[in-house]
Amino acid sequence: MTRRSSSEGADSAIDASEAAPAGAPATTGPVGRHLGSGGGHRVLRLTALVMATVLVAAVGFVAVQVLRLQSNVSTLPLNLAEDQGSALPVDSSTDPLQILILGSDTRTGNSGEFFGDESDSSGEGNSDVMMLLTLSADREDVTVVSFPRDLLVPLPSCVDPETGDVSEALDLGQLNGALDEGGPGCTVAAINNLTGLSVDHFMMAGFNAVKELSSAVGGVEVCVQEPVDDEYSGLSLPAGTSEVEGDQALAFLRTRHSFGDGGDTGRIAAQQAFMASLARKVRAEGTLTNLPKLYSIADVITRNLTVDEGLSQPTELLKIADRMKDVDLGNIAFVTVPTEQWVEDPNRLVLNEEAAAPLFDALREDRGLTEDAPEPSATPSAPETPQAPETPAVDPATVPVLVINATTDTARGAEIQQLLAAAGYTQSSPYESVPAEVSQVVFGPGYETAAADLAARFGIPDSQVLLSEQTVGVQLVVGADLATGSKVVVPPLGSDLDGQTADQVTCQATSGL
Numbered sequence: 471m472t473r474r475s476s477s478e479g480a481d482s483a484i485d486a487s488e489a490a491p492a493g494a495p496a497t498t499g500p501v502g503r504h505l506g507s508g509g510g511h512r513v514l515r516l517t518a519l520v521m522a523t524v525l526v527a528a529v530g531f532v533a534v535q536v537l538r539l540q541s542n543v544s545t546l547p548l549n550l551a552e553d554q555g556s557a558l559p560v561d562s563s564t565d566p567l568q569i570l571i572l573g574s575d576t577r578t579g580n581s582g583e584f585f586g587d588e589s590d591s592s593g594e595g596n597s598d599v600m601m602l603l604t605l606s607a608d609r610e611d612v613t614v615v616s617f618p619r620d621l622l623v624p625l626p627s628c629v630d631p632e633t634g635d636v637s638e639a640l641d642l643g644q645l646n647g648a649l650d651e652g653g654p655g656c657t658v659a660a661i662n663n664l665t666g667l668s669v670d671h672f673m674m675a676g677f678n679a680v681k682e683l684s685s686a687v688g689g690v691e692v693c694v695q696e697p698v699d700d701e702y703s704g705l706s707l708p709a710g711t712s713e714v715e716g717d718q719a720l721a722f723l724r725t726r727h728s729f730g731d732g733g734d735t736g737r738i739a740a741q742q743a744f745m746a747s748l749a750r751k752v753r754a755e756g757t758l759t760n761l762p763k764l765y766s767i768a769d770v771i772t773r774n775l776t777v778d779e780g781l782s783q784p785t786e787l788l789k790i791a792d793r794m795k796d797v798d799l800g801n802i803a804f805v806t807v808p809t810e811q812w813v814e815d816p817n818r819l820v821l822n823e824e825a826a827a828p829l830f831d832a833l834r835e836d837r838g839l840t841e842d843a844p845e846p847s848a849t850p851s852a853p854e855t856p857q858a859p860e861t862p863a864v865d866p867a868t869v870p871v872l873v874i875n876a877t878t879d880t881a882r883g884a885e886i887q888q889l890l891a892a893a894g895y896t897q898s899s900p901y902e903s904v905p906a907e908v909s910q911v912v913f914g915p916g917y918e919t920a921a922a923d924l925a926a927r928f929g930i931p932d933s934q935v936l937l938s939e940q941t942v943g944v945q946l947v948v949g950a951d952l953a954t955g956s957k958v959v960v961p962p963l964g965s966d967l968d969g970q971t972a973d974q975v976t977c978q979a980t981s982g983l
Contacts, residue, residue, distance in 0.1 A: 548672065548778035550628040550652045551659030559780070560670045562789040566607045566836045568667055569781075569790075572654050572674040573599030573723070597646040597657060598724060599741060602669070604833050609793050611838025612802040615829065616742060616969075618734040619646035621819045622812055623664050628656035642820070649674075654776065664821065665830045671781040677720055679774035684719035684748075686770045687757070691747050692722055692740075693977035695936045700728045709938075711977075719744075732981040734819075735806070739933075740978050742804035742970055749802055749972040758795035764788070798973075803839040805829065805969030829967060840971060866894035869920040870943030873898050876906035877953045886948050889956055893927060897943075908975045909949040909958050910934040914941035929957035933976050 560567060574597060600617040625643035629636050630652035637651040648657040654672045661669055684690050691713050698707045705721035705728055707714070714722050723741050730736020757763050768787055781787070808825035812818040832839060871890060875883035883900040890898045909930050913921035915937075921944050925935045928946070938945075951958040951974075970976055 543772050543782045543784070544776040545779050545782045546653045546674075546776055547631050547655045548669075548780065549659050549662070550631065550655035551626040551662075562786050563793065564607060565670075567605040567671070567790070567793075568669045568833070569603040569605075570654070570658055570661055570669050570672040571599065571601040571603055572597050572649065572657060572672060573680070574649060574674055574676055597649045600646065600657065600661075601741075601745075602661060602665070602667075602833075605790070605793055606836050606838055609797065610801055611840065612794060612797050613833065613839050614742070614745065614802070614804045615833070616738045616804070616806045617645055617661070618738060618806070618809060618819055619644070620734050620817065621645045621807070621809060621821070623660055623821065625651070626656070626659045626663060628652045628659060631655070644818070655778075666834055667830070671778050673781065674776040675771075675774050679771065680720045680723060681716045682770045682774060683767065684715040686767050687748065687751060687755075689713035689715040690719060690744060690751060692744060693975065694728075694980055695977050696980040698725075698728045698980055700725050702727050727981060729978045729981055736978070736981060738806050739968075739976070742806075743976045743978060746802070746804060746970060746972040746974065746976070750799060753795075753799060758791050764791060800971050800973045801838055801840050802972035803969060804971070805839060805967040808967065825967075839967065864919045864923055866890075866920070866923070867896050869895060869897060869917065871895050871898040871924070872901055872943065872945045874901045874903045874945055874947045876903045876909075876947055876949050878905055878950075879953060882948060882953060886946065886952075890946075895924075903947070906947060906949040906975075907951065907973060908934060909952040910936060910945075910947040910977075912936045912938050912941055912945040912947065914938060914943060917944050920944050927956075928952060931958075933979055936977060 597619060600619065602615040602617070604613040604615070606612070621644070622642040623645050625637075625640040625645075625648055627637055627639040628648070628651045632652075635652075637656070645657070645660060648660045654674045658669045658672050661667070691711055692707070693711045694707050694709060697709050698705055700706070700721070703721040703725035704717065705725050706718070707722075723744055724737075725740070726733065726737055728736070729740045752758060755763075757767065768784060771787070772784060807829065808822040809819040810822045812820045829839070831837075873883050873886050873890070875886070880902065883902065887898050887900060890896075909928065911921045911925045911928075911930055911934065913935070918937075921935055924930075924944060924946060925932070930952075949958075
């Protein structure tokens with residue numbers, strides 16, 4: 471079936487209006503109405519001309535923008551492995567889609583010295599960020615899987631597209647080093663081997679992409695539990711919530727010293743939180759349905775992006791944006807591929823194959839990770855031996871608790887107070903607050919044990935247990951994820967996967983290094 475363009479539709483409207491000349495007598499209707507009929511035709515003709523002009527201008531704008539964006543894009547081959555065939559063509563609007571997102575580290579010298587111009591870059595470098603973005607065919611689910619840079623995996627033999635050099639296949643090699651063996655196509659080949667997938671596209675961005683994109687959207691909100699002042703990355707943030715853009719956004723994504731245990735795990739968690747926050751902001755501001763703003767962002771991205779040939783048309787990027795614009799934030803999952811320490815070097819990681827298998831199965835079968843797992847079949851089990859109740863680690867009657875009701879249910883604060891009283895926390899008082907998505911426990915000095923106990927009772931993750939020097943006692947912030955029941959509702963992410971969904975607001979634990 472041949473589709474008609476918008477301009478063809480406009481031409482038809484013009485022809486129809488000109489079929490009856492202005493001022494011609496009406497051949498139907500009461501006598502004396504011909505002047506009114508002729509005026510109606512003039513209105514129709516003027517309306518058609520205006521609509522045609524607007525449509526032609528819009529089509530012209532889009533065409534110019536697409537051509538301009540296309541001139542921005544750099545391309546490299548999708549797959550460089552000698553023993554892997556080419557990926558089958560996909561429809562970016564309707565097929566399951568896997569896109570490998572790479573952040574390249576091409577700086578020389580100290581890994582923290584990444585500010586300034588691009589003159590001190592050399593070669594492809596290593597992959598600073600490796601994320602596999604998967605979009606389901608039904609447009610219901612998005613999964614983003616992070617791969618640690620210290621992960622050891624089998625590396626295929628790759629052909630460098632510029633020099634023709636062939637790299638040696640390795641039984642175990644560091645995944646982020648595949649980029650330097652010929653480009654992103656070698657990392658794609660390694661991910662294919664690891665997951666059993668056939669990655670459809672890749673996007674590789676340099677440092678400027680993060681800086682310019684974060685500024686183009688007006689900053690991205692992030693949260694840290696304690697102040698951060700990292701001399702290596704230049705990241706400087708006060709405790710609590712801040713908006714970062716430019717160099718500070720890049721520092722937040724790249725720091726290896728500020729979060730968690732000071733290694734890659736904490737950094738990946740911060741990257742996932744940043745991406746989730748970016749998704750929330752873009753959705754809240756309607757960016758994906760605002761063509762001028764979308765083109766502005768696409769311009770930033772394409773100027774700083776290297777992609778495979780199949781993704782070099784900016785229209786393909788717009789198709790992907792269209793697919794993502796209506797996905798529920800709770801169905802956008804950010805997870806880290808399950809790993810374990812390598813027995814020969816605890817500073818390196820290898821794949822935890824048993825834990826990773828359900829994740830890779832879900833990706834291959836085009837299933838979202840936020841769906842409830844099937845209930846296991848019931849099997850008889852021996853009755854459990856009654857256990858003696860544990861001695862409380864803290865006397866709850868001595869702990870002052872402020873119950874901050876951040877739900878839309880005005881009775882929820884009183885319900886939580888009843889649950890606290892049943893657990894022995896008799897010194898609780900209510901406070902109504904503005905709605906919040908995520909529950910938290912905020913505690914003052916000396917109340918660490920009580921905070922941990924309350925977090926465990928209500929299922930609040932450690933990342934949402936925060937120390938505040940100004941707080942006396944404990945504050946229990948009751949968010950939308952604790953609007954009912956006695957445990958926070960966390961969207962399931964399958965098996966033992968670490969991560970979050972895009973609707974979850976997380977606050978990063980600092981490393982103290």
